[in-house]
Amino acid sequence: MPTVYLESPPMNENNTGVQFITISADQAGQRIDNFLRTRLKGVPKSMIYRIVRKGEVRVNKKRVKPEYKLEDGDELRIPPVRQSEPEQAPVSVHLDKVAALADAVLYEDDHLLILNKPSGTAVHGGSGLSFGVIEGLRALRPAAHFLELVHRLDRDTSGVLLIAKKRSALRLLHEQLRLKGMQKDYLALVRGEWPSHNKAVSAPLIKNILASGERIVRVGIEGKPSETRFKVEERFTRATLVKASPVTGRTHQIRVHAQFAGHPIAFDDRYGDAEFDRFLKGTGLHRLFLHAAALRFDHPATGETMRIEAPLDNELRQCLAYMRLNHK
Structure with missing residues (x-):
């Protein structure tokens, strides 16, 4: 390549x-x-x-x-700054990854750039990763003076990702996040039959960072208040497609809350269930089934309320098609 x-x-x-x-x-x-x-x-x-x-x-x-x-x-x-430590290695950017980001743009204007982030791509390089969304966008937009993440998605989560192209836009969008003025809706395929009456999970979350740099989150009474709202979208044998809407924005929140409720997400390598993943083997799924499907917010320049939707990738669509045919 x-x-x-x-x-x-x-x-x-x-x-x-x-x-x-x-x-x-x-x-x-x-x-x-x-x-x-x-x-x-x-x-x-x-x-x-x-x-x-x-x-x-x-x-x-x-x-x-x-x-x-x-x-x-x-x-x-x-003060004067000299390189007293080795410089960071050059960023290696594969052409196919850059091309994928170019094809993933859902919306762009002078203030915003919105992507349907592919699964498997980190939002930032670092921690052993030389390539992330921001590095790829800077390769695509070399003349852009400002490109910063408004929020984050886990590396294996796909879907709507909002990037600010101006500092003023970033500040106003962060204010919307702080005031819970953004509506984020995810789709997740979870183990078992999610009860229709279970419309929200409120459980405090604690983030631990291991020596390797890996982040692990668990429910604990001393954690930060966290809430996710859930709605059943479709039922299958031994699985449920749910819409998850986080009220707070903690690390791995949806994944940990789904696990805490007894319904871990398919192919979650940290909080999932190996037996459930084996059950899904015939679907062709090999990635975390968590997708940021829609984002609603007010445009930082015009004030217009925008709702951006991101279509599922081929692997997620094929998985659902298989489940509808064989496990409805």
Whole structure:
């Protein structure tokens, strides 16, 4: 498979000396660590956190913490930055993956880009992955000055993914998320007969990060409040297609809540059921059956209410066709 190599963008020449930056209204609202990671392309994340913690980065001549949120008019001092650690390896981008992202665009304007993210593609490179949606989009849109995720999808989850093309759009969309103004609807094939009366699962979730960097989430009384609403869409022998609408946005929330309810999602390698997966062997399914089917939100520039739907991929459609023919 031919491969294109994209070198990490070079740092601005001003990075060889002290930089003084006045934060604009469009830049305000973001954490200083995220701002620096965007500004200092090619500088390791560990170095960025180090210069903030040591007080070498100043805001209005004062030390700040990495989580400090920049305000309009802030005067930011950035010290000279040198590559004291090895540079990140070049990003390897396979042409077929980039082409898949180009074909996956559902909607685009000057403020937004919306994808039907393929299963198996991470939203970001990192943690051993050289390619993600953002890296692919930057390859497709080399002139784009700003491309940032509004929200995330697990690597194996497909469906609607919202990307902001302006800082102002990102800020307004994040505000909608915070105020629970976005409606997200997923489709999931789960084990067994989901009870029609079970319309919501409320269970606090705790996220643990293992030494390997893997994230594992479990239900626990000391966890963060979490709620997912469920609706039966279609019934099969030993399986149910449900619509899952998360009220909160915790890591792996739908997957863990489905497991907690006794109905794990098909081919979930962390929270699933091997016997259920074997039952589905004849369907041709080999991926997590979780798909972000629709997203409703207000456009950050026009205020228009938008509902974007993402069709199921061939593997999910074939699985349902098999179930309807053999296990209805």
